[in-house]
Amino acid sequence: MTTAHPITDRLLSWYADHARNLPWRAAPEAYSTWLSEVILQQTRVDTGTAYWHRFLAEFPTVQDLAAASPEQVMALWKGLGYYSRARNLHAAAQHVVNELHGELPHSSEGWRQLPGIGPYTAAAIASICFSEPVPVVDGNVQRVLSRLFDIANPVDRKAGKAAIDAAAAELVHPKRPGDSNQAWMELGALVCTPKNPKCGDCPLVQDCQARATGTVSERPVKSAKKAAVEMQVTFHVTMRHSANGELQWWVERRPDSGIWGGLESFPVHMEEGRRAPNRLDLWGPVRHILTHRKMTAWFSFEMTDGPNPSGTGAWLPVSDDSRTWPRLIAKVIAELQAEAGLRAVKN
Numbered sequence: 588m589t590t591a592h593p594i595t596d597r598l599l600s601w602y603a604d605h606a607r608n609l610p611w612r613a614a615p616e617a618y619s620t621w622l623s624e625v626i627l628q629q630t631r632v633d634t635g636t637a638y639w640h641r642f643l644a645e646f647p648t649v650q651d652l653a654a655a656s657p658e659q660v661m662a663l664w665k666g667l668g669y670y671s672r673a674r675n676l677h678a679a680a681q682h683v684v685n686e687l688h689g690e691l692p693h694s695s696e697g698w699r700q701l702p703g704i705g706p707y708t709a710a711a712i713a714s715i716c717f718s719e720p721v722p723v724v725d726g727n728v729q730r731v732l733s734r735l736f737d738i739a740n741p742v743d744r745k746a747g748k749a750a751i752d753a754a755a756a757e758l759v760h761p762k763r764p765g766d767s768n769q770a771w772m773e774l775g776a777l778v779c780t781p782k783n784p785k786c787g788d789c790p791l792v793q794d795c796q797a798r799a800t801g802t803v804s805e806r807p808v809k810s811a812k813k814a815a816v817e818m819q820v821t822f823h824v825t826m827r828h829s830a831n832g833e834l835q836w837w838v839e840r841r842p843d844s845g846i847w848g849g850l851e852s853f854p855v856h857m858e859e860g861r862r863a864p865n866r867l868d869l870w871g872p873v874r875h876i877l878t879h880r881k882m883t884a885w886f887s888f889e890m891t892d893g894p895n896p897s898g899t900g901a902w903l904p905v906s907d908d909s910r911t912w913p914r915l916i917a918k919v920i921a922e923l924q925a926e927a928g929l930r931a932v933k934n
């Protein structure tokens with residue numbers, strides 16, 4: 588298609604007046620756009636913006652990012668969660684420097700060859716920075732299009748996905764794909780929101796089939812979720828006093844793949860099920876809900892002057908708060924510190 592769809596023209600007129608003034612939109616180039624796309628997955632714009640500025644200040648180029656240590660990248664990512672994004676970002680930067688002579692890809696196909704870059708991120712960067720007419724489909728776009736075309740098939744199944752992809756491909760602007768992709772996402776973020784969409788403010792209200800048939804609140808259709816797995820998780824916290832009297836604990840780095848990949852943790856034992864561990868010396872329980880797991884966590888504490896608790900790990904000062912713990916451990920440490928502080932005040 589060489590001319591834009593009339594719906595896309597209407598959308599772009601709205602976008603010209605309503606686009607948020609986000610810093611990476613000012614002068615889009617591939618590296619900073621890539622950072623923004625990775626940081627903003629699963630993260631609110633206001634939180635993500637601060638991290639984006641920090642990353643660019645610390646690693647102004649892909650070469651700087653590639654040269655950083657994993658610990659530096661993780662430390663800067665701390666608090667954003669979903670740490671596999673940081674690991675993939677770092678691995679992709681190293682791939683660009685080592686395999687592509689430091690030059691970022693110019694096409695969505697090229698971006699997809701990089702670790703951790705899926706179709707969404709590849710299309711977003713290629714359309715915004717290189718004007719490649721490829722559609723971007725994220726959760727916002729999925730929701731808007733499912734309403735606009737009143738798509739009754741579940742959007743997370745083959746037929747529904749195909750309908751969304753076909754609509755998105757038809758609606759991408761041939762000459763301004765970056766703007767049209769961002770406009771769809773913006774409409775989903777600001778107007779066609781998951782709950783209480785502001786149809787009265789929508790530039791596409793006359794085109795919207797779900798609005799006409801009264802099915803807005805039923806779109807998008809999603810298939811039933813799998814029930815989260817119950818798990819019992821026991822962390823073993825072993826502490827010692829070092830030769831100079833410093834209180835330390837034994838900390839391991841989790842394997843890169845799997846739960847809490849690449850983060851630091853106390854040695855941990857996990858078991859599926861609801862049955863609590865059969866021990867009386869455990870601190871807990873602490874409930875922690877992840878997307879696919881419902882955890883009940885317990886902590887054992889032990890002082891030692893014996894051998895190291897495991898083959899991999901290190902003794903680290905308890906007072907060092909620069910560790911990249913899973914959120915569950917960070918939450919418990921904060922609670923214990925608050926209790927200890929309270930006791931100190933009472934004593």
Ligand code: SF4
Nearest residue numbers: 779784786789792795
């Ligand atoms: S009219 Fe309402 S439901 Fe339809 S696209 Fe606009 S905001 Fe979404």
